[in-house]
Amino acid sequence: MTDLILVTGAGGNIGGPLVSRLVAMGLEIRILSRDPADKSSAAGTVQVIQGDLDRRDTLDRALDGVTRLFALSPGPDVPLQDANLLSAAERARVRQVVLLSSLGAELGGIGGGSQHLPGEVLLRESGLPWTILHPSEFMTNTTWWADSIAAASAIFVPSGTGRVALIDPTDIAEVAAHVLTTPQQDDGKIYRLTGPEPMTTADIAAHLTDILGRSIRHIDIPAAEFSAQLLKSGLPPPLVDLQLKYYAAVKAGTADVVTSDVEQLLSRPATGYRTWLEQHAALFR
Structure with missing residues (x-):
């Protein structure tokens, strides 16, 4: 029986590279989209x-004939989306599920x-x-600071001197492709995926300073001020609460x-933040 792999979240910074990698391996891929005319994430015979x-x-038809599933629920209601998808996977008797979760799930449920x-x-x-894949915070999430870096040459988050080993989402995609193609080796395992170096926000600012050629600072603002800024930007209160809990955990x-x-x-080191930044510096300029 030929494997058919369903990838959810194929338009994102993990699902997109994952689809490309699986297609390059000659595998049969299906992606889920709310828009049936959407071909933005498709390549080749996807x-x-x-x-x-x-x-x-809507999901039984999507899972029909699927043997392997990469389950990425983008939210905002992740528990509902996971429940819907996994229920359909059970009915389809999928032979392998690779679930994208978060390292925070095993660290007291911090943040998301x-x-x-x-x-x-x-x-x-x-x-x-x-x-199950437990990745740490994504390197791409540092682009959320691009506006304050451009306007004030500063990063305003209440992270103190806490450290995080950020991970390149492309590394997560490569791990997912590996796991989807070696199911016997990975069944029942949880992989904790991080970058190679724990960094404070000041360390990240130092890398940005070197790459951008101008001084970038980390300003450790109070949590209440950070909350007010997020609410003013239009972020829903539940997501503001998740951000506050995440940075409190980082600080601790x-x-x-x-x-x-x-x-x-992968038989190679995880991508370092500086390497990632050199490839994506334009996002901060």
Whole structure:
């Protein structure tokens, strides 16, 4: 039986590179899209099928004939989307599920990690063969600071001197491709995916200073001020709360975790932040 891999979240910075890598490996791929005319993430012989993770009734057709599933729920209601997708995967008797979760899910549910916990429980109890990926904060998330870097040459977050080993989303995609093509080796495993170096926000600012050629500072603003800024920007209060909890955990040292899982799985070191930044400096200019 030929494998058919369904990738959800194929338009994002993990799903997109994952689809490209799987296509390059000559595998049969299907992607889920709310818009049946959407070909933005498709390449080669990729199938595009209409479906909505928020609507359980749209997913059985998307899973029909699928043997392997990369499950990425973009939210905002991650628990609902995970539940809908995993329920459809059970009905389709998928032979492998690779679930993208978060390192925060095992660190007291910090930040968005709490949203992934219900899906992990459902998957473990489903009886389906599974592998769970626990990545740390993405390097791409530092682009959220681009406006303040441009306007004030500063990063305003309440992270103190806490450290995080940021990960390149492309590394996550490469790990996912590896796991999807070596299911016997990875069944029932949780991989903790981090970058190679724990960094304070001041360390990140120093890299930006070197690459951009001008001084960039980290200003450790109070949490209340940070909250007010996020609310003013239009971020919904529940997401503001997640951000506050995340940075409180960073400041307390809870997120200071470095693993070798990426290197062990890919037989190469995880991408460092400076290397990533050199490739994406235009995003901050």
